Structures are given as structure tokens and as C-alpha cells.
Amino acid sequence: METPLTANIRPGREPLDIAAYRKNGGYRAVQKALRSMAPEEVTGAVKDANLKGRGGAGFDAGQKWSLVPMGGNAHRPKYLVVNADEMEPGSFKDRLLMEGDPHQLIEGAILAAYAIQADAAFIFLRWEYRLAAGLLKQAIAGAYRSGFLGRNVLGSGYSLELNLHISGGRYMCGEETGMLNAIEGRRANPRSKPPYPQASGLWGKPTVVNNVETICNIPHIVNNGAGWFRGLSRTGEGGTKIYGASGRVRSPGAWELPMGTTLREILEEHAGGMQAGYRLRGLLPGGASTDFLTPAHLDVKMDFGSVETAGSRLGTGTVIVLDNRSCPVGMVLNLERFFARESCGWCTPCWGGLQFVAQLLTGIEAGQGRMEDIGLLERLAGMLAPGHTYCALAPGAAEPLASALRFFRDDFERHIREKRCPWRDA
Amino acid sequence: MLSDEEKEEINAAAAAYPVRQAAAIDALRIVQRRRGWVPDEAIAGVSEFLKMPAAELDGVASFYNLIFRRPVGRHVILVCDSVSCWLMKSDRLLERMSGILGVETGQTTADGRFTLLPSVCLGACDRAPVMMIDEDLHTDLDGENIDKILERYE
Amino acid sequence: MSTPTVRIFVESRPYEVEAGQNLLSACLTLGFDLPYFCWHPALHSVGACRQCAVKQFRNENDAKGRIVMACMTPAADGVRISIDDPEAHAFRAAVIEWLMLNHPHDCPVCDEGGECHLQDMTVMTGHWRRRYRGKKRTFYNQDLGPFVGHEMNRCIQCYRCVRFYRDYAGGGDLAAFSLRSQVFFGRHRSGVLESGFSGNLVEVCPTGVFTDKSLKRHYTRKWDLETAPSVCVHCALGCNTIPGARYGTLRRISNRFNGKVNGYFLCDRGRFGYEFVNSASRLRSPLMRGVGGGPAAPLSDKTALNRLEEIIAGSRGIAGIGSPRASLEANFALRRLAGPDLFFSGLSGQEQALAQKALSVLKAGPARCVSLKEVRESDAVLVLGEDVTNFAPLLDLALRQSVRQKPTRELGGVIPAWDDTAMREATRHQGPLFIVTPAPTRLDGISTSACRAAPDEVARLGFAVASLVDGKAPAPLAVDGEARRLADAIARALEEAERPLVIAGTGLGSEAVMEAAANVAWALSTAGRPAGLCLALPEANSMGAALMEGGPLTQAVAAVESGEADTVVILENNLYRRAVPALVDKLFTARNVIAIDYLDNAMMARAGMVLPAATFAESDGTLVNSEGRAQRFFKVMPPEGGVKESWRWIEAMAVAAGALEKPWGTIGSLIRQMSEEVPALDAAGEAAPGDGFRLHDQKVARQSRGFSGRTAMRADVNVREDRPPGDRDSPLTFSMEGFQDRPPAPLVPRYWSPGWNSVQALNKFQEEVGGPLRGGDPGRRLIEPAPGPPAYFNQPPAPFARRRGLWLLAPLYHIFGSEELSVFSLGVRQLAPASYLALNHADAAGLGVPARGLAELETEAGFLRLPVRLIDSLPDGVCAVPVCLEGLEGAVSRGEYVRLRAAPEE
């Protein structure tokens, strides 16, 4: 089993410096692309690789790039933004990649930038990733020194400035248009779409935003080709995927596995199954903003299409496990409080709807709920549907809520009937 | 207003952007690193230095949760209260911290040593529950190791 | 010109609507009641509130459909939507429920109650039961200064306030703070809102967060206000207003939409400057001074009229001194009384020359004198000499829109014009806008280039631009280097524009600047780029005064001195504000001086007889704005006590003098006579329907259907309900019995429609939403340029040279303080700066005046001792003084060279 993304990562040890990285074949893809591939060819390869964006939405990376205006008449400058915000609760895969192999990300960013002919790129990193910040800064400096960044990269005539932007801290910054505003030093409200960032992004100029993991795949696609990349997967969606698990599993962590590995394999083989005394009640397959799945779904293949068919989303692919000794209502309340707190306050369904949802759940968890609250919550979740709001934050919040009301309805009713949380004193 | 070092550092940050105002968040953080928080004079200083209205800058500052517009202690503790840590009983951790320090979340200890803040997911869910003190991440917290950790921060 | 239309389907029924708009405005235009908050016809769509949700269907067979925001969805050909769809309906009800989560439900004590868009939309959406049991978020409010109240707990986070204040009006000190359901809209700290357009927040905010503080001092609900269409009297732009009165006092001014003029907005001087009407210094009865001066004694109406008759009968000749702030009608009446030879404009010699210059330039052509609408639509602008923000405030707001025209057009329709955020993201650059003035202006920040120059240099640059555009226009000598490059850049930008515009005016007191502006506009027109010309004038009826063709003040004084006139009638004019005291004093050597005005002032203190005039709020009349648009205003409340409309006082005198066979009786017959006798005003009567106009045999009601307490209004005096006061002058009545629906545009007394109690009811009065009022925007243009080749002005001034020991005195303006009437408002007075003398650093140092020191200024009008304010960009050898701030009335005769010296500290 090939694990290209984590091949250089050695747990507990410093990541490779630029020399070691190069010795392991690093920056070969940049050399190859800049010397022998037209930008459109890089995009073409990524398109053929069927690389779905790893930020959560699963949008086809190559296709996203191909929407950027190319050629002499295109608006300039153009920008690439690497989304390293990773604030989705339960997600910690991008951290692994940045702390483990920072040059891989930089090489990927150079390739992506070259493909869209970006003049400048930003890595948007959340402040809390202090270790990653230090490593990336070092790595960027190294890449400049070795001529992979800056004016006239490797004498190819292509120039690229890469900067690290450290966030002021907000979940909303991870939403790609909110991120653009954040980089511009503004409030991270989302922007209206269309126009998409590819047409009008940073400072109104063409911009592509991609997730860290997405970008880390690029060097390998360029080096080894789209066919090889598709072959890494167990399904039609190309590549490997960094999956993870947290909660009461025996060995929580993150692993690079073929795309389409089943939930069962992730949880039982890699995460070691449940801790002693705990049973699996449910799980969020890809972070806080995905629908609950249940033990009945363990054989679902973890790729974008299959998880969607099962009624949830792959999201970030990092699984959050709900055990039998934790209160489902409490968990949903925790999630919804998070979303309500992080709402940017721009559109009503989100700031108002989530305040309402959080208040109702607080009441139920505290034993002050009424039976009609359940129906109300259900209707509220339905109102926070995609398209009803400005960005995907609120619809994301609705997913665990709606599915919890479906799968754990008894638990909600019990809270209301017993006027207390049955897990409180347990 | 701003010190010369602050100005220099802000200028360096602004060089990354085509528009000076884009350095607003960098500037706020630069100020905060030196002063612990962002007082009103700093808002005035930065807004003048970046040529943007103070109101707009404060609108930005008040949007982000890692920009402090109120004084904090010498050390800031961010206890993750998001879902994976919650599943690992982070609420008890927070209660315990609160008990040890004698403050509620959002408050600063009387001796000005610690400010206790809840935080969104710190991205270390596989080692929950976790917290950050200043720039250090502390993982796999249980009742026992907290005291020792706190001792390290004067 | 007909705009292309598309066909959309609402509830499966087809409708033709104008292309290029969004579904919300299309639906509102079609008359559907679709609720909304964040959308505003002038601010366009951002899709934040999600209130305007409708169901959109892919085609006839799509039964499922999906929810879309009407304001963010193009009304494209074939689009099918449903407003009534149950899911859409439920979603809209949910949005209102969310908006109301934190709202305090304090309508009974809220100033907005009864005209609240949030109330209207809540009722429309059918939200009536509260299900939220949690705590509401609460805020501290801020003191935002004398004009605008702040009650943040009522906020529904629609973002309209900041979108208007910052994006539309360019203000920097109002922002959104924090996030989630706790967004706070306010200033960084408590303090006066800096924008001169802050009052619009009152109307832009859909609920009671931002309220009118001046109204609060004498609060009245909308339904209890008597209202009538009116026109602002605080500058020459003539913004349309709706004043509201109760119990004989004026309570507030709101905006009256006129698509060609002010559109949706007013400036703060116009909105809050009305309090002079209620001022304690109002004259309420005629006064008469005994022989040899002494205090004036009040007279009854009847005695006053008798005395007037005596005076007139005993006069050899009557000099009538008109006024640029009085109506055409009052001026005409005076002209009739005095005769054309002894009728004077009431302007100083210099003012007269400037006004005549402006009028002749606009008549000469070929450049068109533009409306404010055309200013908003211009795509390249040159401002010569004017600080429009302070001199003609709404021009500032209009220019802030014009700088977005070119970038918007360059996008070539990729982003729909109504998609506000997307458009602003994509069009970060602005312009072109060039500003050439002696002192900095508020618009400099959005200009392509703002350059400082002495008045003659401003003119010379203009001449240079004109000569670059058309070689036939005379070129000034010695414009080179920096100035030449600037002239080139300006010429190029204007030539490339589709709708270039040149702005100048009388503010600087320089005819040469207006000539230069005319040359530029004419050169562009000659070069096939039809340019607009906008000349700012100082007072509400400055243009009317110019059209009336009376001589200047100097001639009036001559007539008195020669004995040709032994009686002087001064109409609504404090001449001490415009001329040196020595000259004005001479008028008072006449045997009789009769002054007609509404406020006590220096003139009143000297006139033998004082007649209390009605203000704009208590009279009817026509004002001609700087565009040349005649606009009618109507009484909002009847004049009371001894107060009469000026023209009525003059009418009585004219009859006594035999200048009038029989009284006009109504303003209508006066207007008819005026149109016959003054050719330039022959169309002035078309500004509004005449007094005989009726709708369904009814007059238009000044009182709303809900007007309350009518039977008790005077119960402390008399329990019998009085008959409403009659009104022979207009097709409006002081009563609720009358036409309550939608009258023709010039007669609209308020915006109200079933279910729409707030100002947003305006949508129902427009032909299409955001478009002109039904039947066309009010007003009648009186001036059109003559076509044909221009006769260029051919005497560019010589380069400005500083004179030894002398400074050129330039005028400065302040939106609050430089205008006569508005300073009677508490808030305006509070914000008016203290007098000062402006100098640049080097000049101040040369004089030995320290920063914040005092200087002595010697002018034709006398000595003045003033604190010095350093304005570094002022050209060398130029000093500046604010016009008509307290203590400086009459002091600034423009273009004068003055002596300065450092004054010893006291």
C-alpha cells in the first residue's frame, strides 16, 4: 500500500529539511513542471487524476483550476490561497501534513500556482498551529533560497511570491470567501457567489483556494501521473486520504489510507476499536458539520460519493465517535453552540437560527424542554438548508442536528420526559 | 501610539500585500504580542499607520477571537471545548481549571498570572482533552498532570 | 427610449418586466407584497437578511422548486417563481421569527412605532406568536451627537446602516463590531457621527435603532403629523422634502423622493436645519418703530395694514429689495409693487455678477446644466474650485456614486449592477474624479487627483484643459510642468468618458473659474463628448433671483441716495450677511424702511416697520434650483397670529400703491400673472398642479387617515371643534377628509400604502422600484442650453502672484455654520466650528503666528481678530476664512487682498 502523502513523515521526529526532502525526490515535480509542462498540462493531469478537494466540499480540484482565466488578457495579478485554517471540530489531518512535511505543501503550492499562473500565493494558517507556523516559515525561506520561490523560478521565467498569513482566529475564515476577506484584513464575512473566487477573489482578482491536503497531492500527481494516482484509490475518486478518529476509540489518530477505505476498517483496524467499557452509538464521518451515521453504516466506503449516498458527507474524513456513555443531546448541544458562536453574523438564518437552536438544546439538556421543541428543532434544521443561507456554515450546523433528531430521538424525548439529562450523574 | 519596532514589524507584514490595509490583522497581532492585548491607543495608532478608519479596524479586531480587546494575564490558557474534547470530558477539565485558578472562564486571576478562556477545537482531537497555554499545546490532560503544567508558567 | 423587457412567471402567470433587474425589485414593481430588509433600492442587493425568499421552478413541470433569494436572483426571461408557495412562506415566517429573537418588542415606546418597516414586515409575514424562551442579547447605546439617536437592542442586523454610511456615503466612523447574533453597529467610541449624511440612517434603518433626535424633542407619531410636499431651503440644490408639523410647530423633515434631484437621501443640514421655523426669535406680529428709533412696538394686523397703506400712499418711490431665499412669487410680488426699475435682486454687486454669469453660461450652451441624477451617472468629473461637501452637500453624495460608473461599466455586465457586494469587490478602483481647489475637501480621498491652487490658478487650469480638448478654446499663458501634466491627464480622462461632467460654482467668488468650467464643458461638447455642466449656487432661490432680473444692492442704494425711492421694502433678506455694513447702512437713510422676514436679525433692529413673514413651512411658493428646475413647495401648517406669507403683505401694499388693480387672492393667480410678465418664468407654473386641481372632487389630505386627537387639539381653549383652516392656495387641505391615495408626484404629502406604514411605501409611488415617481419626477426645468458652437470665454486670468504684505482672502464653507437659517437648529449650532483664519505653515511662520495663535485681519469690512488654523496645502499667499460663521457675517468679500499681522495674545 502506497502512502505518498506521509512517506516522509516520521512520528516523533523533526520533518525533513530542504536538503533531505530533495534527496527523497522532493521538488522534482516543480522542476519537471516548470521545465517541461505547460500550465494547462498540470491542470490537465490534476483533472485526469480525479482529485476531489480535501477541504470538505469535495469539489474537483482540476476543474476548479480550469475556471481561472488564462492567457494574456486575464486579470492580473492572480492568486493561490492554501486553506490551512483547519478549524472544523474533530479535524486534525492538515496539522499532520504541515508538521510532518512542510516542503511537500510548499512544493504543491508552487505547482498549483504555476498551473493557474498565479503571481502570489498565501498560506492561510490558524494561529494555534504554532509548530506548523515555525516549520513553514523555515521551509518557505529554504525554498526561496533554493530558487523555488521568488523571481524567475529555476530560470523558467515564472515568478511566485509565497507568504504565510496567520489568522486572527475564527471558524469562518476557513470558508473560502471569508478567507479572502480575512487575508485582506477585513471581517471574514463570506462573499456572494457568483462570481466565484476564480473570477473575482483576492482584491477582486482571479484566485483559487485549496485545502492543504489537496495541495499536498499535487507533487505526486505531477511526478507519477494521473493513472497512478487513480490507482491508489479503492473507488473512482483518486488518491489516498488522510483519515482520522477521535473520541473513545482505543488508539485515536490519523492514517493515510486508500480513498474509499470503509469506516469499519478505519475504526476497528486503525483506531483499534472502542475503549473497554464503551460501545459505539454513532459517529460523524468527517468533522462537526457532517450528518451522524450509526453502527449500521460501518461498511460504508469513505469517499465523497459513498458517504453521501449513506446520508452524510465525507467532509474532512476525520471521524468523531459517539460512545454509549456520552449524551447525544449534550454532544449536539456542544456542536450547535460552537456553530452559533462562530456564525459570522451576516445572514439571519445562521445567526438567528443557530441562536434559537442552541437555546432550545440548552433547555432540553437542562431538563426544561417541551415535547414540541423537538418538532421545532426539526423544522429549524430544515430551514438551514443549503441555498437558504449565505455560506455553508449554517447548513453544516444543520446536518448533525437533523440526523441526531432522527437517530437519537428517544434520547431527546427522555430528557424532556424525565426533565433531566439521564447521563448527567452517570 | 505605536513604537518604532512595532511600526517596522507592521511595515514588514504589509509588504506581503498589495494593499496596506490588508496588514490590519497582522498589525493587531504584532501589537498584542508586545503588549499582551490591544488597547484603544493601539487601535488609534494602527488605524493611523495603516490609513484606515479606527471604527473599521475595531470592527475587524472585534471579529476575531484571538485579538484581545481587554487586558489578559501574563499567560493565556485556551481550553478546548469542542466536540472531541467534550467527548473526553473537557467540561470537567474546565471546571477543574476554574477551581484551581479560582476564576470563571473569561476571567484573569487576581495575581494577573493566568487568563482562562474556552477555545474552539485546537486540532489535536486525537489527544483530547487538550489546552494551550501561550504558545504551548498540552495534550492528554487528566486530573493529575494539570498542576505540574501550570507550575511551569510564572 | 424603451428598455428591453423580459417575461417572468409569478404563480404561473406571465408578466412583462424590465430586463436587467433582480426578482425582488421586479416583484415589488409588479405590486406584489414581498418582504425584505437588507435590500434597498439605492443600496441594492447583498442577500444577507434572507427575508425575500421565493420558490423558483426550473420549468413548467418542476413541481418541487427550490428556495432562492429574490433580491439575488436575476429576473431573466422565462424565470418561474412562486411567492405564495407554502415552503417559501414558511421560510419567510421563520426569518422574521429569527429577526425578532433579540428584538425588545418595545414598539409602544419606540420612535419608529407606526412607521416601522420591521413592524410592517412582521405583520405581512404573519409572525405573531413568540416561541423563543431564551435570553435576548443586550447592548449599551452610544451618544452619536445631536442628530441621530441610537438604540441597538432593536437591531436586526440587516447591515443597511453601514452599507449606506460607509459604502454609499463614504463615512469612516460607523462600523459593524463583533459577530454572530451580537453584531454591534456604531462608532468606535461614543461621539458625533462625522458624515454630513448621517440623518439618512433614520430612514435607511428599517427599525428604531437610528432615530431622529430632533423629532424626539417634540415627538409625534407619523400618523399625527400634518405633512405636505416641500423643498429644502438650505442650499441651491433643492432637495425635495416632507416636513411634518403638529400643533403649529414643525417636528421633522423627511426625504421626499425625486429621482432627478435628491433621490432617496438628504444631507444633515437639510434634514435637521428646520428648527428656525420654531425658533424663539421668530417674529410673530408686525412691529413698528417710533420716530427716532427706539424699541419697536407690536401692532395688530389691522393697524399694521392701515399704517402700511399710509406709508405707501405717502411714498414718492418704493425700492423693492428681493431675496435669493424667498420664493419666486414673493420676489415677483415685490417687483410688481416696486416696478421693474426699482426692483433689486437683494444680491451684492459681486453676488449678482456671479449669479448672472452662471445663468448666462447655462443658457448659452451647448453644455447642459445637469440634474443631480445626471451627476450620479457621470463617469468622469472635474471639480473646479468648489468644496461641494460644504457648499452643496448632496453633490458630494452624488459624486460618490459617479466615481463608480466607469469601473462598473468596465466590468462589461459580467456582474449584475444590483449585486452590490460582488460589484464592490470587483471594482475596487474609482474615478476618474479630479478636484482643483484652494483648500482640501472631503472628496479628496476618493479623487484620482486633488490639487491645491489659488482661485486664478484653478481657472487657468480649467482654461488649459479646455484648450487641450478643443484647440479653438483659448489657452492660458504659462501653464507648464506639473500643471500641464495634470491638465493633460484631466483632458484625456474627460475625453475618454461617456458622460463627462464639469462642476464649478459661485463658492470661490470667481467668475473666471465658472468661465473656465464652461469652456471645458463646451470644448468637450464640441469634440463630440456631450458634457454636463453643474454650477453650484449659494441659496435656495439664487437661480430664481437671477432669472428675476433685478439690479444689485449698489443700485438700490443709489436709488435711495438719489431720492428716487424714499421707501424701501426688504424681502426676507439679512443684507448684513452679504454686504459691507457701510453700504447696507445707507439703505436706512430712506424715509421708510419696511422689512419682511421671519427671524429677528440686524435688519429688523433698524427697520421702521417689521412684517412677520411665513417660512417655507407656512407658505407656498416656487424655488428654482441650481439645475434651473422650478419646484413648488406647499404649506405644511397655516401661518398663525400676525404671520403672513410675504407675498400677501406685499399684495396689500401693491393694492394700496395702485400697482395692482385688485388683490391676487390666491397664489395661483399671482403665478399666472408672473408667467405672463416674466418670460423666463413662463413655465414656472407647471411645477405643480394649480389650486383648482382635484382628485375625485377632493383635495389632497395633509392629515393621514389615522390623525388623532383632532377634536381635542384645542380643547384647552375651546371645546368646540374648530373648522379646519381653509387653504385657497393649493389643492391640499388641512384635514384628514380628502384624497388619501396616490396623488400626482408634486402633491405627494407622505408615503403610505396599506400594509406599508414606513417610508418604504415609497416603492408604491414609483413607476418602477427605484425609478421615477408615477407621472414623472416633479419640477419643471426653466433653462435649456442653446445648441450650436460655443462662444468661448477668451480671457484666462494671469498667473496668480502673491503681493507683498498682502494675502488673497479665499472663502471656506462649513456644512454646519455657513448657512443662515440652519444655525438656528440646536444641533447645527453645536456642530458649527468657531471662526478662524486659515494659513499654511510657512505663511503663518512668516507672520510670526504660532500654532493656535491669533492673527489680525484687515478687510474692507474692518478688523477681525481670529485664531489661526494651519492648513498646509493652502497655496502660498492665500489665506482663508469661513463664510458667515458667527462673527464673520458679511466679512468675506471674495477675491479681496487683505493685510494680516500676528495679534498679541490676550
Ligand SMILES: Cc1cc2nc3c(=O)[nH]c(=O)nc-3n(C[C@H](O)[C@H](O)[C@H](O)COP(=O)(O)O)c2cc1C
Ligand atoms: C464554515 C466553513 C469552514 C470551513 N473551514 C475550512 C477549513 O478550515 N479548511 C479547509 O480546507 N476548508 C474549509 N472549508 C471549505 C472551504 O470553503 C473550501 O471549500 C475549501 O478550502 C476548498 O478547498 P478544496 O477544494 O481543496 O477542498 C470551510 C467551509 C465552511 C463553509
Ligand code: SF4
Ligand atoms: S451561514 Fe450566514 S451568518 Fe452563517 S457564517 Fe455563513 S454567511 Fe455568516
Ligand code: FES
Ligand atoms: S432582501 Fe433579499 S436577502 Fe435581504
